[in-house]
Amino acid sequence: MSHAAELPLIVAVLVGLLVLTGAVLTLIGSLGLVRLGDFYERLHAPTLGTSFGMACVLLGSVLFFSVQKGRPVVHEVLIGLLVVTTTPVTLMLLGRAALHRDRQEGNRRVPASARPTRQPRAP
Amino acid sequence: MSEAVLFWSVLMAQMLLGLAMFCAAWRILRGPRAQDRVVGLDALYVNGMMLLLCFGIRSGTDLYFEAALVIALLGFVGTAALAKFLMRGEVIE
Amino acid sequence: MSRFLPHPVISAALLVMWLLLNQTVSPGPVLVGLVLALLGGWALAVLRPGRPRLARFGAVLRLTRAVLVDIARSNITVAGLILGRSKTRRSGFLRIQLRLRNPQALAVLACILTAAPGTAWVEFDAEEGWLLLHVLDLIDEESWARMICDRYEEPLMEIFP
Numbered sequence: 001m002s003h004a005a006e007l008p009l010i011v012a013v014l015v016g017l018l019v020l021t022g023a024v025l026t027l028i029g030s031l032g033l034v035r036l037g038d039f040y041e042r043l044h045a046p047t048l049g050t051s052f053g054m055a056c057v058l059l060g061s062v063l064f065f066s067v068q069k070g071r072p073v074v075h076e077v078l079i080g081l082l083v084v085t086t087t088p089v090t091l092m093l094l095g096r097a098a099l100h101r102d103r104q105e106g107n108r109r110v111p112a113s114a115r116p117t118r119q120p121r122a123p
Numbered sequence: 124m125s126e127a128v129l130f131w132s133v134l135m136a137q138m139l140l141g142l143a144m145f146c147a148a149w150r151i152l153r154g155p156r157a158q159d160r161v162v163g164l165d166a167l168y169v170n171g172m173m174l175l176l177c178f179g180i181r182s183g184t185d186l187y188f189e190a191a192l193v194i195a196l197l198g199f200v201g202t203a204a205l206a207k208f209l210m211r212g213e214v215i216e
Numbered sequence: 217m218s219r220f221l222p223h224p225v226i227s228a229a230l231l232v233m234w235l236l237l238n239q240t241v242s243p244g245p246v247l248v249g250l251v252l253a254l255l256g257g258w259a260l261a262v263l264r265p266g267r268p269r270l271a272r273f274g275a276v277l278r279l280t281r282a283v284l285v286d287i288a289r290s291n292i293t294v295a296g297l298i299l300g301r302s303k304t305r306r307s308g309f310l311r312i313q314l315r316l317r318n319p320q321a322l323a324v325l326a327c328i329l330t331a332a333p334g335t336a337w338v339e340f341d342a343e344e345g346w347l348l349l350h351v352l353d354l355i356d357e358e359s360w361a362r363m364i365c366d367r368y369e370e371p372l373m374e375i376f377p
Contacts, residue, residue, distance in 0.1 A: 016132025
């Protein structure tokens with residue numbers, strides 16, 4: 001890492017903290033994939049990594065390259081935009097696919113429709 | 124000094140991200156259903172992308188940025204196609 | 217706006233993306249980017265997705281801030297839920313009736329709810345406006361419904377009239 005030798009200490013500490021925070025958040029999200037018990041619960045787990053986990057790592061990268069090159073380097077924003085716009089789409093598609101499959105199999109634990117089921121009227 | 128700080132923190136972050144990838148891979152292998160595996164695959168893509176960004180900081184080149192961008196795009200397309208497949212049994216209707 | 221530049225915002229975004237990818241502002245890439253932006257605007261005009269009419273720029277900023285604060289808060293909550301004991305957690309489906317009908321506003325709401333850890337959009341019934349959510353921390357159904365109506369639905373109805 002000889003390229004980092006001339007970096008100011010405060011920047012190095014800041015970059016290290018940002019990258020570590022992002023990695024810890026992502027790890028907790030992925031641990032959720034292992035620990036949570038149900039598919040619909042596990043659907044929430046990856047969003048930890050794709051929201052603030054990724055934001056922290058990207059910020060660290062932007063800060064590092066901007067200081068190292070002596071000019072603003074912000075093209076990491078593109079990755080952030082891409083992930084922020086695509087993650088909800090994939091997770092929504094997956095949720096709907098799972099709901100569809102569960103309903104086809106007659107799984108009782110998922111709601112039969114988005115509308116509340118009306119109680120049949122007493123005769 | 125700043126070299127050592129950066130080296131150890133980025134190395135640590137890479138190890139944590141590697142562990143995160145391991146967790147996602149465990150979910151892919153374990154299942155139990157196809158949709159669980161696809162969620163694991165999606166998480167694996169994102170974790171791998173962040174690991175590449177860390178490699179970029181460590182090596183000081185922005186060559187890794189392009190690879191990360193491609194992984195993010197491919198991950199989206201792949202997961203969307205798999206979700207579509209799970210819903211209908213066909214990718215193209 | 218005009219036939220020459222039908223979608224100015226999209227075209228500007230395309231130009232910025234092109235320059236970010238190239239990492240320069242030298243004349244060559246700017247020229248290629250301008251051509252790309254114009255072509256993109258025309259292609260979008262041919263596809264005709266319908267133009268979102270954004271009203272109230274202040275409301276957009278306020279909604280963005282609320283969403284960022286909520287995502288930060290729910291990041292911490294969900295991290296605690298994952299690391300905590302599984303016996304105390306109670307997750308489940310939640311139904312909310314929305315007054316929102318604008319498809320673009322609904323798309324934005326879906327993205328906000330799914331991107332925030334702890335809530336996931338599962339299904340929407342377009343006829344009666346019933347939304348089916350999955351919530352990781354379903355302790356108080358009432359407060360979730362109120363939170364989504366007050367913090368997201370109201371501003372979105374303001375933004376997309």
